[in-house]
Amino acid sequence: MRVVLAAAAALACMSAAAEEPAKHLTMGEIIAASKPDEWRAFDPADMLVMTLSGGRTIVIALAPAFARNTVANIKILVAQRYFDGLAINRVQDNFVTQWGDPNAEDAARKRPFGAAAPTISPEFTRPFDKRIAFTRLPDTDGFARHVGFVESMPAAHDRRAMWLSHCTAMVGVGRDVAAESGNGAELYAVIGHAPRQLDRNITLVGRVIHGLEHLSSLPRGIGALGFYEKPEQRTPIVSVRLATETPGLRYETLRTDSASFKALVEARRNRRDEWYKVPAGHIDLCNVPLPVRAISPKPQ
Amino acid sequence: MRVVLAAAAALACMSAAAEEPAKHLTMGEIIAASKPDEWRAFDPADMLVMTLSGGRTIVIALAPAFARNTVANIKILVAQRYFDGLAINRVQDNFVTQWGDPNAEDAARKRPFGAAAPTISPEFTRPFDKRIAFTRLPDTDGFARHVGFVESMPAAHDRRAMWLSHCTAMVGVGRDVAAESGNGAELYAVIGHAPRQLDRNITLVGRVIHGLEHLSSLPRGIGALGFYEKPEQRTPIVSVRLATETPGLRYETLRTDSASFKALVEARRNRRDEWYKVPAGHIDLCNVPLPVRAISPKPQ
Numbered sequence: 001m002r003v004v005l006a007a008a009a010a011l012a013c014m015s016a017a018a019e020e021p022a023k024h025l026t027m028g029e030i031i032a033a034s035k036p037d038e039w040r041a042f043d044p045a046d047m048l049v050m051t052l053s054g055g056r057t058i059v060i061a062l063a064p065a066f067a068r069n070t071v072a073n074i075k076i077l078v079a080q081r082y083f084d085g086l087a088i089n090r091v092q093d094n095f096v097t098q099w100g101d102p103n104a105e106d107a108a109r110k111r112p113f114g115a116a117a118p119t120i121s122p123e124f125t126r127p128f129d130k131r132i133a134f135t136r137l138p139d140t141d142g143f144a145r146h147v148g149f150v151e152s153m154p155a156a157h158d159r160r161a162m163w164l165s166h167c168t169a170m171v172g173v174g175r176d177v178a179a180e181s182g183n184g185a186e187l188y189a190v191i192g193h194a195p196r197q198l199d200r201n202i203t204l205v206g207r208v209i210h211g212l213e214h215l216s217s218l219p220r221g222i223g224a225l226g227f228y229e230k231p232e233q234r235t236p237i238v239s240v241r242l243a244t245e246t247p248g249l250r251y252e253t254l255r256t257d258s259a260s261f262k263a264l265v266e267a268r269r270n271r272r273d274e275w276y277k278v279p280a281g282h283i284d285l286c287n288v289p290l291p292v293r294a295i296s297p298k299p300q
Numbered sequence: 301m302r303v304v305l306a307a308a309a310a311l312a313c314m315s316a317a318a319e320e321p322a323k324h325l326t327m328g329e330i331i332a333a334s335k336p337d338e339w340r341a342f343d344p345a346d347m348l349v350m351t352l353s354g355g356r357t358i359v360i361a362l363a364p365a366f367a368r369n370t371v372a373n374i375k376i377l378v379a380q381r382y383f384d385g386l387a388i389n390r391v392q393d394n395f396v397t398q399w400g401d402p403n404a405e406d407a408a409r410k411r412p413f414g415a416a417a418p419t420i421s422p423e424f425t426r427p428f429d430k431r432i433a434f435t436r437l438p439d440t441d442g443f444a445r446h447v448g449f450v451e452s453m454p455a456a457h458d459r460r461a462m463w464l465s466h467c468t469a470m471v472g473v474g475r476d477v478a479a480e481s482g483n484g485a486e487l488y489a490v491i492g493h494a495p496r497q498l499d500r501n502i503t504l505v506g507r508v509i510h511g512l513e514h515l516s517s518l519p520r521g522i523g524a525l526g527f528y529e530k531p532e533q534r535t536p537i538v539s540v541r542l543a544t545e546t547p548g549l550r551y552e553t554l555r556t557d558s559a560s561f562k563a564l565v566e567a568r569r570n571r572r573d574e575w576y577k578v579p580a581g582h583i584d585l586c587n588v589p590l591p592v593r594a595i596s597p598k599p600q
Contacts, residue, residue: 091517093512093513093516093517094468094469094491094512094516122577124577124578139442140442141441141442141582141584142439142440142441142581142582142583142584143580143582143584167493168394168492168493169394177574177575179577191394192468192492192493192516193467193468193492193493193494193586193587194493194584194587195587196580196584196587197568197571197576197580197583197587199580200577200578201575201576201577201578212393212394213393213520216393216394216492216516216517216520217391217393217516217517217518217519217520218517219517220513220516220517268497271497274477275477275501276497276501277422277424277479277500277501278424278500278501280443280496280497280499281442282441282442282443283442283497284441284442284443284494284496284584286493287493287494287495287496287497
């Protein structure tokens with residue numbers, strides 16, 4: 001079977017690699033050789049677990065360092081079970097999958113926000129802060145002066161402000177024309193080529209770390225902007241919970257400030273496996289994969 | 301309903317815009333104001349029409365200027381009805397959808413190539429040729445010295461070689477480790493963030509100009525590299541035809557060397573509608589939309 005990429009063999013080579021180290025390790029080899037302290041568990045207090053009909057589970061790591069007020073508002077909504085029984089309302093090909101209240105514009109039928117705020121001052125950027133560790137990519141792009149990672153999030157800064165970048169899998173807050181109109185009750189995940197033009201224009205609150213395929217493989221809406229035209233086309237949301245309520249679901253990620261992550265970025269900038277004939281010598285922020293793996297929760 | 305982008309209103313404003321021209325036109329306004337001679341019909345002799353079960357139609361514009369021998373081989377396969385009854389075998393999330401013969405590796409069961417070649421010298425790049433019109437983007441990226449468009453295709457060059465770029469919707473030729481092992485019998489379309497590291501490593505033969513959503517919304521395979529594990533998970537291909545055989549399907553595209561396309565690129569580099577608060581001042585090659593529309597075939 002011809003394939004576009006042959007990467008699966010990498011892990012199988014580890015025992016051989018331990019005896020006779022290859023000069024250029026693949027991503028699989030780098031992950032296998034990484035040390036336990038290079039991994040960081042996602043904090044369940046900043047993780048959402050969304051379950052769609054059919055038991056499809058999507059896990060989202062939140063980024064309160066970038067969107068403190070919006071993340072807090074989302075947690076209020078989740079605690080009120082606001083999202084349970086709502087739906088995925090919009091899937092626009094090569095762009096976003098969006099969920100929330102299909103009746104949000106109908107004052108009589110919309111679900112009440114309860115203790116959550118209906119509007120929030122925009123958190124499109126946050127002030128630059130040297131104390132926030134920023135792991136810079138070796139390469140640059142035209143969208144920002146500095147691009148790299150803050151913990152598990154792709155991010156950028158210009159020494160005055162910092163912001164999250166709209167890479168595939170990032171989760172943001174739908175809004176109207178008014179900058180403060182987003183509140184976290186309507187969320188989207190990027191499912192296509194990174195729409196970096198949205199950076200600094202909308203509040204990003206985190207990234208999907210598990211189950212993105214359940215959002216990206218949904219039927220596209222054929223209404224304007226990918227909205228579904230008929231209610232029965234929407235995918236129901238069974239529940240959204242904070243991961244503190246789902247003890248079986250725990251994940252960890254390779255720290256982006258670790259030596260292994262640095263090696264991974266270099267391995268992806270210049271692919272050295274036999275399949276590749278010309279290493280790119282460059283990587284785009286949104287092409288950097290984030291290793292994430294499930295972990296067993298500690299015994300109570 | 302809060303949306304990530306409010307673009308639909310653009311077309312509705314055209315009559316007003318004609319009386320009192322806006323300083324910054326949106327993409328919809330630019331397309332509406334474009335002139336007929338800024339559009340170019342896709343040549344049906346270089347267009348494939350792939351029909352999946354359920355009547356889902358995907359149209360692919362071929363690029364013989366970049367992959368002359370591989371495109372010719374694909375046309376031989378299509379003329380032999382090679383693809384009819386084969387299947388989509390692999391969908392890897394945020395990467396590619398791939399189709400061909402599920403039994404390609406089984407000498408006893410594989411479908412014969414007939415008059416088509418089993419191997420083809422790689423067409424990963426082609427010699428630079430000043431006579432091939434190259435419309436340069438105003439922005440650059442780290443993957444190539446010059447990026448832009450050759451007709452409807454995203455492309456790059458370094459004044460010695462030219463090549464097509466792996467943007468979303470591009471169609472390429474699966475291959476094994478050997479560079480010449482691709483032949484066009486196994487094809488893939490990019491359905492996720494542009495994997496530009498594949499540029500100059502694999503033969504690209506064209507781009508999907510209609511129906512990409514039928515490839516990107518398919519269930520993901522859970523086998524290695526997104527291959528389906530069970531035959532019944534594969535989506536059957538009803539037929540692949542050259543568009544010369546499908547007289548009802550004709551498309552045209554805004555010429556990438558036209559004034560309207562130039563205006564469109566600028567409108568996307570710096571979004572000026574009221575929704576956007578900070579124009580990006582930059583565009584990535586793979587974020588440039590290609591306007592394509594159906595046209596009525598000329599009476600026979």
